[in-house]
Structures are given as C-alpha cells and as structure tokens.
Amino acid sequence: MTEDRETTLEVVGRPTARVDGTDKVTGRARFVSDVAVPGMLETRILRSPLPHARIRGIDVSRARAVPGVAAVLTGADLDGLDPYYGVAYKDQPLLAIGRVRYEGEPVAAVAASDAVAAEAALERIEVDYDPLPAVTTLDEALAPGAPLVHERLRPAGHFRDLRALRPVEGTNICHHVRRTRGDGARGLQRAEVVVEDVFTFPAVQHVSLESFVSIARWDGDRLTVWSGTQHPFPVRKELSEIFGVPAHRIRVIAPLIGGAFGQKCYAKYEPLAAALARAAGAPVRVWVSVTDAFRTLTRHPARIHMRTGATRDGRLVARVVRAWLDTGAYADVGPRVAGKVAYLSIGPYRWEHLDVEAFAVYTHRVPAGAFRGYGAPQAEWAGESQLNRLAAELGIDPTELRLRNLLGQGEPYDPTDRPIDGDLPALLRAAARGVGWETPPRPGRGRGVAVGVKDGGGAHSVSASLVRLHADGTATVHVGSVEMGQGPRTVMAQITAETLGLPLEGISVQEPDTDLVPYDQGSSASRSTALAGTAVHRAALDVRRQLLEIARRFFEAPPDVVTLAGGAARAGGRIATYAELIAYHFGTPGGELIGRGEFHSGERDPGAPGPTAFWELGAAAAEVEVDAETGAVRVCAYASATDAGRAINPQLCEAQDQGAAVQGLGHTLFEEVRIEGGQVQNAGLIDYRVPLADDLPPTFTAALHQDGGGPGPFGAKGVGEIGIVMPAPAVAGAVAAATGARVRDLPLTPERVWRALRAADGA
Amino acid sequence: MEAQGASARPVVEISLTVNGRPHTLAVEPRETLLDLLRMRLGLTGAKLSCDVQVCGACTVLVDGLPVSACTYLAYEARGRQVLTIEGLADGEGLHPLQQAFIDHAAFQCGYCTPGMILAAKALLDEIPRPTTDEIKHYLRGNICRCTGYKKILEAVLAAAETMASRHG
Incomplete structure (x- = not known):
C-alpha cells in the first residue's frame, strides 16, 4: 500500500461508526426473533431421549386434541417431500423417520396458537422406542463390526469441493482426506528429534445469544422464510429440493442475527418450519431454545495423533498426522472440516516430508458442523502445541524456532496453492512483544506463543451485487452478506462510498432477501468483506464508469479531467451533482444508474494456483500464572496480531480479533459440551460456561497489521476467524513454560492441569 | 394476538x-x-x-x-x-452509555446490547466512577459472545467520564 493511496482514501481505513449503531443501542434493531408475521403460530419440538432407537410408533392423537393446536407432525407425515437435507450428504431428515440417531434429534413438532398450548401438546405425544446399540465415541464408531449410523449415503452435490466424497465402505467413516509430500515416515526416521503426541479437542457450542429462529409462511405455492441464517441462497436451494418448489417461488430473508459463529450455516430449522406452516395452513415460527441449540450443532470434537521431526539445530523436517473428527449423527459440513484439518495440520512452515490424513466419523451424537475457524482450531491446537514442545526439547526459544521455519510472504504453503500473502514473522514478533517477550516473566509465570493460519474465503464461491444510484444522488447496495455482528452493512457502505465519492449517510444496504439481492454463496469462511465486497466494489465501479461517461458528455470534457467526490462531478471548475447528471442523462429528473458486480472463484488468473482465496494469518502470545495447589490457570496477559490485508474498517477488524480471542480462551480454559453415553450433560448456560467480563485478561491487546496482500477491495482480507485459533496452543505453551506440565486435552481445566503438574513432578 | x-x-x-x-x-x-x-x-x-x-x-x-x-x-x-432500552434515550438524544457504545464499537451482533447497557446504567447509578475491575465484576451477569468485552469496558469507562463531567 503506497502512501499516496493512503492519503487519497476518504472513507476506507478511517474511523467509521457502524451504520447499525443507533438501532442497536436503542432497541430499534429488528432481529429475526423480533419479526412478527400476522397470524404466526408458535411451535415446540419433541426430541429423542435416546442416542439410537427404532421408532415403533408415535401416538399424537391426544396432542392434536389440545385446544389451540393447529398441526402435529412426525416423520410419518412427510409424504410428498424429499425430507432429507444436508450440504455434504442428504442424510438428515427434518424429523426422524423410523429411527433416531442421537439424543436430542427432533422426533415430532407441534404448531399452536401460543407456546403454552404447544408445550401442553408436546407432553401428550407418546413415542414407542425400541433402543438399539449406539456408538457414542470415536472408538466405538471405529471398532470393527460397529453398528453403522447410516447404511446408505446420498451425496448432496451442492458444492464443487464436496463432490469428491470418500467414505470408507462398511464403516462409519463418511469422508477421509490424505495429503503427502516427500515421504513422511522416512522423513521422521531421518529427523534427529521427533515429538509424538495425541491431542484431543472437545465438542464446544457456539452459544449465539439469539438461538435458531425460522419463520415460514406459504402464500399458495409461494414460500417465504425469515431466518437467522448465514446462507440465504443455499437455504433456498435446500427448500427448493425438499418441497419441489422452484427457486423463484421461494424467498429467504435474513434480518439482523444475534450471533452465529458458523452455527447458522446452511439449512437448520428452515425445512421444519416450512413443513409445519404447510401442515398448519398458517405462518409458524420455530424458535429453538439456547439449551436445545446444544442438541443441534457443536464444533467437531477431534483426536489428533501427530509426530513432528526436526534437526537438532531446529530445522523442521517432517510431520505425520492422523486426525479423527466426530461429526455426530449427520455429516453436516464434517467432510469439509476434515479436509481443512488435514490441510491446516501442516502449518505455515517449510517441510520436506508430510503425510497428513483426516477422517470424518459418524457417531450417535449431536451433529458437528461449522464453527468459526472450521477445523483450524483443532488442527493447530495440535500443530502449534508440538512446535512448543519441540522448542522445549531442543532448548530453543519457541518464537525463534518458528522464525527459523516460518513461510515468508510469497512462499508456497502447498505447491498447488496460493502463496502466503502476509508477513507471519512480523505478526509473531508483534504478538511476542505484546506480552514483553524480551524480558523474562515474573517468577511463577510462563509465556507461550502460537501462530495461526487459515485458508480463508471458502474454496469455491460466488457473490454478485447491484449498486443503484438513485435520481437524488443517493445509493442502495444490494448484496447478500448477512449482518450477524461482523459488520458487512457498514463495510459494504464504506466500499461504495469510497468508490462513488458519496457520504456514508447517502448509502443504504439492502437487507439480505433472495428476492431482492443477487446471488451470494453465504456469510461464512471470513469471505464477506474480501469476496462479496469485491462484487460490491465492482458494482460501484460500474456505476462510477457510467457517471464519468455521463459527466464527460455533460461537461463536453475529456474523461481524464472529470473527478467524482462529495456526490458531484467536477471538470475544469464546473460542477454537477449526481442528481443533475442523472436528470441530464435520462432527460427527466427520474431514473437511476445500475451497476453490476460479480466475484467467483473460477475467475482467478491462471497464474494463481490453488483454491485458497486469501490466507488468514495471525499470531498470539500469552502469559499465565498457575496455582500449583489447584491447577487453576490465570491468563495474565494476551496479545494477538492479525493481518487484515487492508482494513476497510480498522475498529471492526480489531473487534473481530478481540472477540475471536476471547471465544478461543473459552475452549482453552473451560468450554466443553460433555456427552456421556450419547447424552448431553451440560446443555444450556447454567451448566455450560462461556467467558464472562471478568475472564478478560488484565492485559489484552490486538494489533492489526495491514500487509496489503488481500484479494479484496483495496487489498482487504477476511479477519473473522483467525483469532480463535491461537489461544489454546499459546496458553498451553505458557502453562508448560511456567510449570513443565504439558496438557494435550482441552479445555485446560484445573483438574487436568493439576494432574499434569503431578505427572511433571513425578517425572 | x-x-x-x-x-x-x-x-x-x-x-x-x-x-x-x-x-x-x-x-x-x-x-x-x-x-x-x-x-x-x-x-x-x-x-x-x-x-x-x-x-x-x-x-x-x-x-x-x-x-x-x-x-x-x-x-x-x-x-x-x-x-x-427504548426508554433510555432522551428523545433523539442518546444516553451517554448509548453514545459510548457506538463510539467504542462495544457491540457486534447487538443482541446483548440492550441488557448490557441497562446493567451498566445500574452500575453507574450506584458507582458513578467505577474501576475496570468493578465494571468486570458488575457485568458478570451479562454475556456477550461477540466482543470479548474489552470494548464494552472501554465504553462504560468513557460513559462514566462523560456523565461525571456533565454533573461536574
């Protein structure tokens, strides 16, 4: 980024308050749970108490008789639909059909005039279950002769990267991925030092404060769905396939969403809401409790066996990885997460030999799917922890060991993929400085570091946008990016303002609505600013080109003397507002200029190898204190550094990083969905502990780097996920530095740390 | 209904x-x-x-x-x-806490924000110039899953300052 460009930007990169700010602090903001459709019925879902059972029969007669009940649905009432959904495999029925596969699976649903009536009806449904043997752990699911969670698999065919699914016939493995470079086993033999560990990562829950909400209304053969979804267009496709209704008769609207973090990727409760609305002949709202969100989706728990070899002077040589991800009863995006775990377990280092393999495994547990970081937190918990252990065994400072091996800007992560597009060594140095790495910690304290890398943006995706410059010179941006807190409405307005020379107040961003915005793949994988933002930028540039052309005619001036700023064109001392130019162009004070922009992954120039759109890069350092008596870990200082490429809105980029870091401290220190015998033990916020205000480390900094290497507008990248990757290995590294105790299982509960302390003392 | x-x-x-x-x-x-x-x-x-x-x-x-x-x-x-929260602003004039939450980007999705701001108001009514630790302790009962809390703490401190200078 040149100084020159820096000084010419008016809106991009400058402090800009969120466009939804006033609404959000006054209670005027309309979230999906605030949408009230006239005549809307409330619903309740009956869930399976067993992890695996045959349904012998369901008696709903007493439920149907409850006053106010409009519909009771079971898996036997789904005739005429293709009742299965799923982004990798169409394996998940919208209500259990003949068999339940996890505790908490929806078995029946009621729509009634109010929640009290719906609950009364739910209590009167009788289900006759025939319990079946369940596989509720990875070991059980992988054992020879284990009962199969699914006997047949039907690939969904939704996405290019999910067309090549590789299940292992006759097992519960629904996908596996292996990547090699050189010879992993031989590489380890040649290495002078090899560390070998088995790491585990727990199931964790997103805990969006607004849980799943979907409202469905049929108007004849047209379906409208309001939903807290990150993927309005993929949801429309899923509904189209389930109900046999073409896309143009389905409208999916995504109002403001109260947090998502991946939980609201792809179809969740929209199909059930639509089926209930159809059965009831009235609009319905499915609003799942925060407690039942724990019976809807978690992050993939993982077990990762990793060996890393190096020379004595600290040169990394080889890494061999076998990772198993528990994807629960339904695959969701499990196969894609497994691919990500395999790829990211490599780490951003120079290797001669690699052999990494990951498996997605079905079990009779709550499904696991997308969650911020998408496999990176699991893979790099293992990979970065091994770097920390290796540093200790080699007697090399853990930052120094990384600096000797890290990929620099422009070096390939994989020969077939986009090279690293930012300065990882600089990020690492900045993070380390943030906790005072250059001076030793106080006695009793220890420090740890980690770097983070994630192939951002999603492998194959499409976004389109329209920018409309109205007759009065104000503009509306049409784009499908969903506002779940990350700020796309603000950022898209900034990009448009910058490109068109308009004040921010003169721009509105349309709420995502599949009838009103062009196609967008979805708001996930940190892709909105960089990729959907590219579509917006191009649409705005299209309007700009039209404006310049009109201005040239209006001024009868050559194009290079016309400038656009402040809502007006200028040439040789003359000035015309955009409104005047539009009136001139159309010969009447009406009409509008429409700009069109598109981004799709396939467009990238042939010289740019591989599917990665951009690299999310970060580093973090932590300083901890460990109570030797109890094993309690206190994070005294935490510093992170992230490459935003180019921050369109620095305050929001920083906010993403801070939020991700604290969410990561949650799974580092205490978050875990405990599932025993297939039963979720701690659903809901009384028993599941998320970070609170006083968990914020006393010293907590997030440094934003802008290396300009992003593919997005003005050099932007996505920054939404990387901050959640580093906390676990950085904090565990600090615990080991402080005490000598190495913990390989998350979260770092006092009991686990205490046991590790005892083991370290004994050793 | x-x-x-x-x-x-x-x-x-x-x-x-x-x-x-x-x-x-x-x-x-x-x-x-x-x-x-x-x-x-x-x-x-x-x-x-x-x-x-x-x-x-x-x-x-x-x-x-x-x-x-x-x-x-x-x-x-x-x-x-x-x-x-709907009754906190004085007409179109935002309460100092509301303004500070905007200025400090102390929310993302905004779902916790009405409760967070009202809890912070109760705090400032009780302790007009709280320390960071007092704010952290007081806001234990308000979960924010987006921000990581740091910007919320900064906003509450800033609002306390604004309010103190007004009453000054």
Missing part, C-alpha cells in the same frame, strides 16, 4: 409504569415480564436468550435495579417502574 389456547386460562389485573407510561393489563400468573414487554407492549429491545437468568440479554431495570425479565413474573412488577 389473542391466543385461542390462552382464553381459558386465569388472569389477574396489574398496573405498572413502563418507560414513564402507566399501563393496566390482565396478565396470566405465569406470564413473564419479558413476554409482557415484548408481546403485549411491542417493546422488543429486551431479548430472550438463555431463559434461565444467566445471560442478561433480557435485563431491564425495575425501580432502578437490574432484573432478568425472562424469569421475573409480570405480576411482580405491579405498581413498579420499569425502564427498558
């Missing part, structure tokens, strides 16, 4: 004041203050989240003190003054 199923259930008449306005309503004994605010009065600023008095998204002030409206019965609010 007058529910068909609800028509047979007993009700009791109560009077209360919400954001300075008196209301007299027939409520069910089981009805929560949150349902009354959101469904009867259309005040949707207070949010339903955990439903078990842990997360603070439904926080409103009753006679100046923060309560979780998700578990506080409407009946308990009889004769009391209720303040919701």
Whole structure:
C-alpha cells in the first residue's frame, strides 16, 4: 500500500461508526426473533431421549386434541417431500423417520396458537422406542463390526469441493482426506528429534445469544422464510429440493442475527418450519431454545495423533498426522472440516516430508458442523502445541524456532496453492512483544506463543451485487452478506462510498432477501468483506464508469479531467451533482444508474494456483500464572496480531480479533459440551460456561497489521476467524513454560492441569 | 394476538409504569415480564436468550435495579417502574452509555446490547466512577459472545467520564 493511496482514501481505513449503531443501542434493531408475521403460530419440538432407537410408533392423537393446536407432525407425515437435507450428504431428515440417531434429534413438532398450548401438546405425544446399540465415541464408531449410523449415503452435490466424497465402505467413516509430500515416515526416521503426541479437542457450542429462529409462511405455492441464517441462497436451494418448489417461488430473508459463529450455516430449522406452516395452513415460527441449540450443532470434537521431526539445530523436517473428527449423527459440513484439518495440520512452515490424513466419523451424537475457524482450531491446537514442545526439547526459544521455519510472504504453503500473502514473522514478533517477550516473566509465570493460519474465503464461491444510484444522488447496495455482528452493512457502505465519492449517510444496504439481492454463496469462511465486497466494489465501479461517461458528455470534457467526490462531478471548475447528471442523462429528473458486480472463484488468473482465496494469518502470545495447589490457570496477559490485508474498517477488524480471542480462551480454559453415553450433560448456560467480563485478561491487546496482500477491495482480507485459533496452543505453551506440565486435552481445566503438574513432578 | 389456547386460562389485573407510561393489563400468573414487554407492549429491545437468568440479554431495570425479565413474573412488577432500552434515550438524544457504545464499537451482533447497557446504567447509578475491575465484576451477569468485552469496558469507562463531567 503506497502512501499516496493512503492519503487519497476518504472513507476506507478511517474511523467509521457502524451504520447499525443507533438501532442497536436503542432497541430499534429488528432481529429475526423480533419479526412478527400476522397470524404466526408458535411451535415446540419433541426430541429423542435416546442416542439410537427404532421408532415403533408415535401416538399424537391426544396432542392434536389440545385446544389451540393447529398441526402435529412426525416423520410419518412427510409424504410428498424429499425430507432429507444436508450440504455434504442428504442424510438428515427434518424429523426422524423410523429411527433416531442421537439424543436430542427432533422426533415430532407441534404448531399452536401460543407456546403454552404447544408445550401442553408436546407432553401428550407418546413415542414407542425400541433402543438399539449406539456408538457414542470415536472408538466405538471405529471398532470393527460397529453398528453403522447410516447404511446408505446420498451425496448432496451442492458444492464443487464436496463432490469428491470418500467414505470408507462398511464403516462409519463418511469422508477421509490424505495429503503427502516427500515421504513422511522416512522423513521422521531421518529427523534427529521427533515429538509424538495425541491431542484431543472437545465438542464446544457456539452459544449465539439469539438461538435458531425460522419463520415460514406459504402464500399458495409461494414460500417465504425469515431466518437467522448465514446462507440465504443455499437455504433456498435446500427448500427448493425438499418441497419441489422452484427457486423463484421461494424467498429467504435474513434480518439482523444475534450471533452465529458458523452455527447458522446452511439449512437448520428452515425445512421444519416450512413443513409445519404447510401442515398448519398458517405462518409458524420455530424458535429453538439456547439449551436445545446444544442438541443441534457443536464444533467437531477431534483426536489428533501427530509426530513432528526436526534437526537438532531446529530445522523442521517432517510431520505425520492422523486426525479423527466426530461429526455426530449427520455429516453436516464434517467432510469439509476434515479436509481443512488435514490441510491446516501442516502449518505455515517449510517441510520436506508430510503425510497428513483426516477422517470424518459418524457417531450417535449431536451433529458437528461449522464453527468459526472450521477445523483450524483443532488442527493447530495440535500443530502449534508440538512446535512448543519441540522448542522445549531442543532448548530453543519457541518464537525463534518458528522464525527459523516460518513461510515468508510469497512462499508456497502447498505447491498447488496460493502463496502466503502476509508477513507471519512480523505478526509473531508483534504478538511476542505484546506480552514483553524480551524480558523474562515474573517468577511463577510462563509465556507461550502460537501462530495461526487459515485458508480463508471458502474454496469455491460466488457473490454478485447491484449498486443503484438513485435520481437524488443517493445509493442502495444490494448484496447478500448477512449482518450477524461482523459488520458487512457498514463495510459494504464504506466500499461504495469510497468508490462513488458519496457520504456514508447517502448509502443504504439492502437487507439480505433472495428476492431482492443477487446471488451470494453465504456469510461464512471470513469471505464477506474480501469476496462479496469485491462484487460490491465492482458494482460501484460500474456505476462510477457510467457517471464519468455521463459527466464527460455533460461537461463536453475529456474523461481524464472529470473527478467524482462529495456526490458531484467536477471538470475544469464546473460542477454537477449526481442528481443533475442523472436528470441530464435520462432527460427527466427520474431514473437511476445500475451497476453490476460479480466475484467467483473460477475467475482467478491462471497464474494463481490453488483454491485458497486469501490466507488468514495471525499470531498470539500469552502469559499465565498457575496455582500449583489447584491447577487453576490465570491468563495474565494476551496479545494477538492479525493481518487484515487492508482494513476497510480498522475498529471492526480489531473487534473481530478481540472477540475471536476471547471465544478461543473459552475452549482453552473451560468450554466443553460433555456427552456421556450419547447424552448431553451440560446443555444450556447454567451448566455450560462461556467467558464472562471478568475472564478478560488484565492485559489484552490486538494489533492489526495491514500487509496489503488481500484479494479484496483495496487489498482487504477476511479477519473473522483467525483469532480463535491461537489461544489454546499459546496458553498451553505458557502453562508448560511456567510449570513443565504439558496438557494435550482441552479445555485446560484445573483438574487436568493439576494432574499434569503431578505427572511433571513425578517425572 | 389473542391466543385461542390462552382464553381459558386465569388472569389477574396489574398496573405498572413502563418507560414513564402507566399501563393496566390482565396478565396470566405465569406470564413473564419479558413476554409482557415484548408481546403485549411491542417493546422488543429486551431479548430472550438463555431463559434461565444467566445471560442478561433480557435485563431491564425495575425501580432502578437490574432484573432478568425472562424469569421475573409480570405480576411482580405491579405498581413498579420499569425502564427498558427504548426508554433510555432522551428523545433523539442518546444516553451517554448509548453514545459510548457506538463510539467504542462495544457491540457486534447487538443482541446483548440492550441488557448490557441497562446493567451498566445500574452500575453507574450506584458507582458513578467505577474501576475496570468493578465494571468486570458488575457485568458478570451479562454475556456477550461477540466482543470479548474489552470494548464494552472501554465504553462504560468513557460513559462514566462523560456523565461525571456533565454533573461536574
């Protein structure tokens, strides 16, 4: 980024308050749970108490008789639909059909005039279950002769990267991925030092404060769905396939969403809401409790066996990885997460030999799917922890060991993929400085570091946008990016303002609505600013080109003397507002200029190898204190550094990083969905502990780097996920530095740390 | 929406004041203050989240003190003054806490924000110049899953300063 460009930007990169700010602090903001459709019925879902059972029969007669009940649905009432959904495999029925596969699976649903009536009806449904043997752990699911969670698999065919699914016939493995470079086993033999560990990562829950909400209304053969979804267009496709209704008769609207973090990727409760609305002949709202969100989706728990070899002077040589991800009863995006775990377990280092393999495994547990970081937190918990252990065994400072091996800007992560597009060594140095790495910690304290890398943006995706410059010179941006807190409405307005020379107040961003915005793949994988933002930028540039052309005619001036700023064109001392130019162009004070922009992954120039759109890069350092008596870990200082490429809105980029870091401290220190015998033990916020205000480390900094290497507008990248990757290995590294105790299982509960302390003392 | 199923259930008449306005309503004994605010009065600023008095998204002030409206019965609010986020601004003039939350980007999705701001107001009414630790401790009952809290703490400190200088 040149100084020159820096000084010419008016809106991009400058402090800009969120466009939804006033609404959000006054209670005027309309979230999906605030949408009230006239005549809307409330619903309740009956869930399976067993992890695996045959349904012998369901008696709903007493439920149907409850006053106010409009519909009771079971898996036997789904005739005429293709009742299965799923982004990798169409394996998940919208209500259990003949068999339940996890505790908490929806078995029946009621729509009634109010929640009290719906609950009364739910209590009167009788289900006759025939319990079946369940596989509720990875070991059980992988054992020879284990009962199969699914006997047949039907690939969904939704996405290019999910067309090549590789299940292992006759097992519960629904996908596996292996990547090699050189010879992993031989590489380890040649290495002078090899560390070998088995790491585990727990199931964790997103805990969006607004849980799943979907409202469905049929108007004849047209379906409208309001939903807290990150993927309005993929949801429309899923509904189209389930109900046999073409896309143009389905409208999916995504109002403001109260947090998502991946939980609201792809179809969740929209199909059930639509089926209930159809059965009831009235609009319905499915609003799942925060407690039942724990019976809807978690992050993939993982077990990762990793060996890393190096020379004595600290040169990394080889890494061999076998990772198993528990994807629960339904695959969701499990196969894609497994691919990500395999790829990211490599780490951003120079290797001669690699052999990494990951498996997605079905079990009779709550499904696991997308969650911020998408496999990176699991893979790099293992990979970065091994770097920390290796540093200790080699007697090399853990930052120094990384600096000797890290990929620099422009070096390939994989020969077939986009090279690293930012300065990882600089990020690492900045993070380390943030906790005072250059001076030793106080006695009793220890420090740890980690770097983070994630192939951002999603492998194959499409976004389109329209920018409309109205007759009065104000503009509306049409784009499908969903506002779940990350700020796309603000950022898209900034990009448009910058490109068109308009004040921010003169721009509105349309709420995502599949009838009103062009196609967008979805708001996930940190892709909105960089990729959907590219579509917006191009649409705005299209309007700009039209404006310049009109201005040239209006001024009868050559194009290079016309400038656009402040809502007006200028040439040789003359000035015309955009409104005047539009009136001139159309010969009447009406009409509008429409700009069109598109981004799709396939467009990238042939010289740019591989599917990665951009690299999310970060580093973090932590300083901890460990109570030797109890094993309690206190994070005294935490510093992170992230490459935003180019921050369109620095305050929001920083906010993403801070939020991700604290969410990561949650799974580092205490978050875990405990599932025993297939039963979720701690659903809901009384028993599941998320970070609170006083968990914020006393010293907590997030440094934003802008290396300009992003593919997005003005050099932007996505920054939404990387901050959640580093906390676990950085904090565990600090615990080991402080005490000598190495913990390989998350979260770092006092009991686990205490046991590790005892083991370290004994050793 | 007058529910068909609800028509047979007993009700009791109560009077209360919400954001300075008196209301007299027939409520069910089981009805929560949150349902009354959101469904009867259309005040949707207070949010339903955990439903078990842990997360603070439904926080409103009753006679100046923060309560979780998700578990506080409407009946308990009889004769009391209720303040919701909709009643905090003075017309179009934002309360210093609201302005500070905007200035410091102290929210992302914004779902916890009404409860967070009202809890912070109760804090500042009690302790006008709190320390960071006092804010952290006081806001333990309000979960934010987006921000990581740092910008919230900065916003509350800034609002405290603004308010102190105004009263100065």
